[in-house]
Amino acid sequence: MVEGARIGKRAVLGAGVTITGSSKIIDVTGATPVEYKGYVPANSVVIPGSYAKQFPAGEFHVPCAIIIGQRKASTDLKTSLNDALRENNVSV
Numbered sequence: 429m430v431e432g433a434r435i436g437k438r439a440v441l442g443a444g445v446t447i448t449g450s451s452k453i454i455d456v457t458g459a460t461p462v463e464y465k466g467y468v469p470a471n472s473v474v475i476p477g478s479y480a481k482q483f484p485a486g487e488f489h490v491p492c493a494i495i496i497g498q499r500k501a502s503t504d505l506k507t508s509l510n511d512a513l514r515e516n517n518v519s520v
Contacts, residue, residue: 436470455495471499
């Protein structure tokens with residue numbers, strides 16, 4: 429997360445997710461995709477992804493972040509070790 433990215437409370441970012449103020453974030457949890465720019469809504473679960481973009485030299489895949497769901501109890505269990513480390517100021 430750099431330069432103007434906004435991350436909502438309790439959002440979970442998967443390994444390798446890069447978000448800047450101009451990053452495209454696509455929510456694919458509904459019937460149609462919803463796009464955000466540099467903003468991840470609260471309680472979102474986000475993984476790295478890509479989307480196809482047309483250039484003069486052809487079509488290429490550009491990195492983006494994909495919202496695949498909402499945080500739930502099972503997510504809290506998976507992130508509980510990280511929370512404990514943060515609360516006790518332990519670095520790894």
